[in-house]
Amino acid sequence: MTQQPVRASNPENFPAEVDVAIIGAGPAGTSAAALLHDRGWRTCIVERETFPRFVIGESLLARCMDLLDEAGLLDAVKARDYFVKRGALFVRGGEQADIDFADQFTPGWTWTWQVPRADFDLTLANAVVDRGVPLFYGHEVTAVTTAPTPSLRVHGPSGEHTLRARHIIDASGYGRVLPRLLGLDRPSSLPERKSLFAHVRHDARPEGALANRIWVVLHPKGAWVWLIPLSDGITSVGLVAEPSFFANWPGTDEEIFRAALLEEPNCRARLADMELVFAPRALQGYSAAVSQLCGPGFTLVGNATEFLDPVFSSGVTLALESANRAAKLVDRELRGERVDWAQEYGAYLMRGVETFRAFVLGWYTGEFPEILFSPNQNQAIREQITSVLAGYVWDESNPFVKQPARRMKQVLRIVRHVNG
Numbered sequence: 437m438t439q440q441p442v443r444a445s446n447p448e449n450f451p452a453e454v455d456v457a458i459i460g461a462g463p464a465g466t467s468a469a470a471l472l473h474d475r476g477w478r479t480c481i482v483e484r485e486t487f488p489r490f491v492i493g494e495s496l497l498a499r500c501m502d503l504l505d506e507a508g509l510l511d512a513v514k515a516r517d518y519f520v521k522r523g524a525l526f527v528r529g530g531e532q533a534d535i536d537f538a539d540q541f542t543p544g545w546t547w548t549w550q551v552p553r554a555d556f557d558l559t560l561a562n563a564v565v566d567r568g569v570p571l572f573y574g575h576e577v578t579a580v581t582t583a584p585t586p587s588l589r590v591h592g593p594s595g596e597h598t599l600r601a602r603h604i605i606d607a608s609g610y611g612r613v614l615p616r617l618l619g620l621d622r623p624s625s626l627p628e629r630k631s632l633f634a635h636v637r638h639d640a641r642p643e644g645a646l647a648n649r650i651w652v653v654l655h656p657k658g659a660w661v662w663l664i665p666l667s668d669g670i671t672s673v674g675l676v677a678e679p680s681f682f683a684n685w686p687g688t689d690e691e692i693f694r695a696a697l698l699e700e701p702n703c704r705a706r707l708a709d710m711e712l713v714f715a716p717r718a719l720q721g722y723s724a725a726v727s728q729l730c731g732p733g734f735t736l737v738g739n740a741t742e743f744l745d746p747v748f749s750s751g752v753t754l755a756l757e758s759a760n761r762a763a764k765l766v767d768r769e770l771r772g773e774r775v776d777w778a779q780e781y782g783a784y785l786m787r788g789v790e791t792f793r794a795f796v797l798g799w800y801t802g803e804f805p806e807i808l809f810s811p812n813q814n815q816a817i818r819e820q821i822t823s824v825l826a827g828y829v830w831d832e833s834n835p836f837v838k839q840p841a842r843r844m845k846q847v848l849r850i851v852r853h854v855n856g
């Protein structure tokens with residue numbers, strides 16, 4: 437993968453006023469900016485870091501392709517030659533359950549990518565700058581006013597700025613800028629979990645057609661592990677569990693990371709010779725929720741909204757979907773149309789989130805793995821599950837989308853009946 441230059445706007449040209457101010461240049465922020473810019477609005481992205489910057493979350497879902505395409509960003513990503521992702525392999529001891537996006541209930545994309553996020557996010561950012569969106573790196577939003585005129589206080593290399601806008605989109609991810617500043621943060625309904633992850637070399641990847649397949653491995657001591665092969669010879673590896681899991685081994689995070697992985701036979705077979713590219717990083721208590729997704733003059737998108745859990749790689753998909761929806765509604769509102777934000781944004785977004793929530797809850801109760809690894813698979817049910825795991829979580833003709841929790845229980849009963 438070739439290095440790419442960073443295209444950024446000159447801080448001297450920081451504007452005083454735009455139509456839409458966007459906080460954060462992750463996938464949510466850049467895709468929202470692309471859609472609004474193409475509709476003729478003056479947008480501006482304010483980003484705290486300088487790019488490329490590391491963020492975790494390399495596995496995309498097929499639904500991302502529709503959304504990148506609609507934002508006019510697909511060709512820029514295609515040019516980066518990332519590994520193609522056609523599904524995911526779930527592994528539990530000697531059992532395997534392969535999800536192939538080609539076998540779907542909902543018509544849609546059958547593939548996507550596994551992306552090194554530093555490069556992927558820079559690719560999207562460069563593409564929107566090339567199109568004419570001002571993007572200011574090294575500028576941090578420190579305060580917000582939503583009424584009567586929305587505005588942001590921004591600290592940058594050339595000092596303090598006030599940026600007035602007709603609408604603010606908060607795409608600040610884990611920064612959770614507006615939830616923090618406006619007191620919208622709410623505790624997640626999910627128990628606190630911890631992840632320990634790193635990039636590694638010398639992963640003994642399997643040979644053949646499934647060589648680059650993402651693996652999700654159940655660990656016998658109550659964790660799960662992701663292995664995401666990337667096109668530059670690096671594999672992203674992470675453990676996720678309740679914090680007590682990591683107390684099973686003594687030592688530093690690196691010693692715990694190695695010991696925990698090498699205790700699971702499938703991981704040991706691949707990672708016995710692994711060399712860490714960077715020391716394992718820990719994230720804990722990342723699940724988050726908010727009391728409202730939007731309000732007068734502002735909308736939250738991506739991880740600044742609700743973040744559930746990494747297990748089904750839903751983060752970037754929800755980031756792109758919320759940004760897509762928000763950008764179209766902001767466009768309508770700025771044109772003077774009435775928008776029912778609660779219904780058209782909040783309720784819509786939560787329908788997809790609730791589908792993933794049922795799957796996440798089912799994963800940790802063990803009910804979803806029971807369905808997934810069931811020896812007698814019903815093809816129709818399998819296709820419905822695959823569409824959810826491909827990110828098509830707004831297709832209400834899929835029973836897992838229409839009534840996620842109920843369908844999960846119903847299918848569990850079928851599986852138990854069939855398997856005696």
Ligand SMILES: Cc1cc2nc3c(=O)[nH]c(=O)nc-3n(C[C@H](O)[C@H](O)[C@H](O)COP(=O)(O)OP(=O)(O)OC[C@H]3O[C@@H](n4cnc5c(N)ncnc54)[C@H](O)[C@@H]3O)c2cc1C
Pocket residue numbers: 459460461462463464465482483484485491492493494495496497575576577578607608609610611612613631633674719722737738739740745746749750751752753755
């Ligand atoms: C352990 C773990 C594993 C994960 N694995 C996956 C996966 O495999 N696939 C997947 O799809 N998702 C995954 N995710 C989720 C994924 O990381 C996020 O959902 C995704 O990055 C959200 O994108 P975003 O655009 O909302 O925010 P981000 O990509 O986080 O971007 C937000 C940007 O806002 C900037 N910012 C923050 N504060 C400020 C401020 N005050 N002023 C200006 N800028 C600011 C930040 O610097 C950042 O660049 C995982 C999450 C965890 C915790």
